[in-house]
Amino acid sequence: MSYNLIVFEAAEDGVAVITINRPDKLNALNEALLRELDEAFRSVESDGGIRGVLVTGVGDKAFVAGADIGELPIGAAAEARAFARRGQAVLGRLERIGKPSVAAINGFALGGGLELALCSTVRVAAEGAKLGLPEIKLGLMPGYGGTQRLPRLVGRGRALEILLTGEPVDAAEAWRMGLVNHVVPRSELAAFSRTLVRKMSDRAPLAVGTIMETVDAGLEGGMEAGLRFEAAGFGALATTEDALEGTRAFLEKRKAVFRGK
Numbered sequence: 051m052s053y054n055l056i057v058f059e060a061a062e063d064g065v066a067v068i069t070i071n072r073p074d075k076l077n078a079l080n081e082a083l084l085r086e087l088d089e090a091f092r093s094v095e096s097d098g099g100i101r102g103v104l105v106t107g108v109g110d111k112a113f114v115a116g117a118d119i120g121e122l123p124i125g126a127a128a129e130a131r132a133f134a135r136r137g138q139a140v141l142g143r144l145e146r147i148g149k150p151s152v153a154a155i156n157g158f159a160l161g162g163g164l165e166l167a168l169c170s171t172v173r174v175a176a177e178g179a180k181l182g183l184p185e186i187k188l189g190l191m192p193g194y195g196g197t198q199r200l201p202r203l204v205g206r207g208r209a210l211e212i213l214l215t216g217e218p219v220d221a222a223e224a225w226r227m228g229l230v231n232h233v234v235p236r237s238e239l240a241a242f243s244r245t246l247v248r249k250m251s252d253r254a255p256l257a258v259g260t261i262m263e264t265v266d267a268g269l270e271g272g273m274e275a276g277l278r279f280e281a282a283g284f285g286a287l288a289t290t291e292d293a294l295e296g297t298r299a300f301l302e303k304r305k306a307v308f309r310g311k
């Protein structure tokens with residue numbers, strides 16, 4: 051597929067870079083952009099040569115400044131509900147691909163932009179970036195998963211303050227509350243984020259995917275369900291070629307070469 055609103059690059063190191071490229075609208079999400087993101091996420095999921103993904107925005111002002119206000123179906127409940135479910139499905143695909151992802155937040159991550167970042171495995175923010183869910187100021191609420199993922203990440207009280215005031219937090223405060231994993235100088239954002247996704251994607255692919263699935267299973271189903279899922283995953287991974295290679299490489303004091311088998 052050819053892309054007009056994103057730049058999709060799959061490098062030889064196994065990292066795909068998806069750059070949202072709508073600078074005249076501060077990279078705001080519209081329906082056409084969501085379609086392209088959906089296709090890009092599907093490509094990452096299906097391509098065995100891609101083992102991790104970096105998501106960022108073009109320019110130095112915005113990661114994604116929100117949804118395109120001009121496309122909001124105000125006054126039509128059924129259409130608005132479908133609008134939200136569509137966005138939830140597309141952004142959620144990034145969360146479900148079973149490969150590590152890093153959101154390199156290069157500026158404003160507001161509304162749907164923060165919701166996209168919340169679907170990433172890890173978030174890295176440039177100094178000076180602003181993150182928030184301002185929908186309350188429009189008489190609305192987040193519709194792409196923000197009310198669910200944010201409290202799971204930062205806790206109920208902090209999430210409700212962000213949701214009910216609509217005020218953004220800066221990168222330093224986002225780090226203090228656990229909303230982002232790292233804050234780095236803007237000039238170092240791309241290199242740092244790529245190194246981080248490489249560090250995760252270089253691990254055994256089957257183990258990476260199983261760990262991600264197990265963490266989510268425990269968060270959703272509770273401790274006991276998570277522990278059962280963990281034991282089953284550990285048992286399955288113990289039979290893989292990657293586990294044999296990893297343990298053998300450790301004993302032989304060399305770097306393991308994982309093949310996802």
